[in-house]
Amino acid sequence: MLKVIINKEIRDLLGSTKFAIIFGVCALLIIATFYVAGTRYKINQSYHEASVTENLRRYEGVTDWFDVQDSRVILPPSPLACLVTGVSNDIGRSILVSGIGELTAEGSRYNEDPLFAIFRFLDLEYVFGVILSLLAILLCYNSISGEKEQGTLRLTFAQPISRSTYILGKILGSFIALSASILVAIAVGCLVFIIMGIPMTDDQWLRLILIIIVGLLYFGAFMSLSVFLSALTSRSANSLLLLLVVWICAVLIVPRVSVLAAGRTVEVPSVDAIANEKATFRAQTRQEFIDAMTHFNPDKYEESADKALMTFMDSLQKERENRVSEFAGRLNENRRNRQQVQHRLALALARISPTASMSLSMSQLAGTDVDMSRDFMEQALTYQKKFASFCEAKTGVVASGFRVIRQVEGEELPEEKPLDVSEIPVFEHHEMATAAVVDAAIPDIGLLVIYNLLFFVGAFVAFLKYDLR
């Protein structure tokens, strides 16, 4: 019997004009999303390559490793980040790394191109979160109340069917019909990706599949919510209105408002205050640095005075930088901890809405969640160490900036040969391991499953008490 009902539900849905129109729009959107992501990825990739080459090209013709004092680290684009943008366009993507000192990430895409910040990009998170949830509502808002209005509900229950079989069949049928159609559109989208030649590793495909599963779970939650509310109301016009209000709150309002409200209740030291403290501390150490410098005595060194001065300055500078970065590190650490408290509170509140759970888990899986900038910074720090040891190996000093050129009359300058810039260590960005990412996303996925169950049970209970007349 269950099979018959599922079958009937699938046919009902797929045969309606409503479905044809709405699904047509959604399918086009999904495919467009993949296409847009692919093009963005290619554009970003070409920008990225250009920036990396420029980074090396500025050292072309340089003949002395002393002139190579810094190297720019740039966050490479990833196809998944184009599909689920998360905060990837908001965070700084480029860090100037010199052998020593604090790093700051700069140049977020939206800051560079505010044009795109106005309406943002089309991505899977948006398509699922805003458009497909609306589709779920539009297709299921009258699944119970509509049948009642048409009189088919009474007809059905004239047969020996239990209410629980009926409601189960309803929900399963709609879910199978709709998710299958969405999957077809997504499959075409993936094909577009492959045809465009977007390089995706197996790991990334796996993550994409998980992202789609999260999307379908979310879709299922909205679908069973629609059935639930339609079983609570006797007129379909009322259930639609109610659902639209719920949709507006869940999708557009709750996530934003809760983040803003929670974010402002937790005080996080402002970046400016921290920057100021750092600058003050740096100014202090500068005075001490200069005082220490006056104590230089070349006689204490075996090397010639210029060499000695350089090593002396380097060690002084290193000491100063270490002190400054230790101080800055403490401040940053403090801010980071406060920020984490803020994130936890803000995002926990936002999760009242399934949309928030969905977009948080999706961005986690795509590696574009709020921790993205911290992860990038850590990798840049690792690179900094590599770069510092490289500089030290080449020139003997790191802290740099200071240089003595000794030129003795009558002595020829050493011949200048262009450097082999390919020797400069290359920054390689590592994506977080899939296992770790999945681990981080699991609570949100679990929450989505709970939402599904909750709405399903709600629909079930409401329908058991439903007045069929």
Add this chain to the structure above:
Amino acid sequence: MLATLIQKELKAIILSPKFPATFAVCSLLILLSTFMGIMEYRNDMAQYETARELTQQELRSTTSWGHIKTKVYRIPEVMQIFVSGVNYDIGRWSAIDDDQGVELRHSAYSDDPVFAVFRFVDFAFVVQFVLTLFALLFTFNAVNGEREDGTLKLILSNSVPRAQYLLAKGIGAWLGLVVPIGIPILLSLLMLPLFGIPTDADTWLKIASLMGISLILFSFFIVLGVLVSTITRRSNISFLMSLVVWILAVMIIPRGGVMAAGTIIRVPREAEIKAQQDAFERQNWHDYYNSSANLWTLDKPDDGGELTDEELWALIARQDSARAEIEAEINQHEVRLREELRRRKRAQERLAFVLSRFSPVSAYQLAAMTLAETDIETKARYEDAMSDFRSAFVSYGKKKAAETGDIGGVQIALSIDDDGNQNMQISSDRNTGELDLEGIPEFQRPSTDNAAIIGEIAVDGGIIGFLTIMAFAGAFVAFLKYDVR
């Protein structure tokens, strides 16, 4: 007769069961969004004040006029309460420094990405997403719903011209929706003085224009619903149709237009520009160091003796002027690069806006941002003002340094005498007191021409108004031929 019909329409809307729910949601959202906007504004303002205080303090504690530098911040706008635009996406401050061009950096979202996850909710957002949807929800079955109920036949069996009937529909729906929405809007405006937000006549004028253009957009969607209901016979079809149109107008066309423009016109990345500039700088400084090294050896007197003090000073002066020349050249190069970048960006923006203006919703968003001065021009506007400030600031610093004879820095002298003994002197004659910052230039908010802004948004308002009239005319024509059976 018209009055009776309008009255009937008004009653139908206000007494309908969906009215209390939608009215409550809209009022709540309008009040909430304004409240959040006010909170954010106050937060931004407090942050701005502290930051300014701190930079002043930092400036005072600088010990030397040589190479003085500071930071300037973007100043929060009252109008950002209603339209946040790109305010949180573009950089908050720029360094003001002799050897560095002006560039806004560190957007609020890049400092605190958690706020970027779901972004901001403001009045303009509520108008675009919620009010438009509710407008359609009330009018999608204005005509065909009455046909389905059978009341259309009944009404037209009286001596009511069709034109009058449709006019009454339009006016009634408009009054029934606009007047109730006006209440929370007025309440939210009351919140401004209540929370002590400084408002002047200019701000109120802008707020009034914003409300005006919001109403035009709202009217457009009311009329659109009427139009859809006159060209379809069944209300569930017209509902579907208006939703599809809504999704396209609100969610697809604005993004699609911008992204299409982004693909058609390529703009070099900032990082590329920076790298090119870096390379240029490096090359120039490299040349400079080489030539100045030569300067010291070449100008040695022929007799092999030491340079006299005058000669030494002349040499230093020559080196300084060479340095200044290179700095100027580097600055010019950067200006050229940036100008080129900006030109390309402008072209891209123009195309994007033309494409996305196919939807009245994006025309509204663009107009609202222009009005609130949180549009994409904000960045260029601030960077220009900051560049002007930079030249004033730098020349002030130079003047002061010349007056006080204080160039700062550390002097190191290394000499080796004939016996090979090395001798080294390091000195830093620095004053440790605070600088006297009397008369130091202060950064002013870039001035904008209010008349130009209002003129600009009048165009967008005109476009949406025109579309509204066209939609109403369409509904009129369709209804004249409507089969009332």
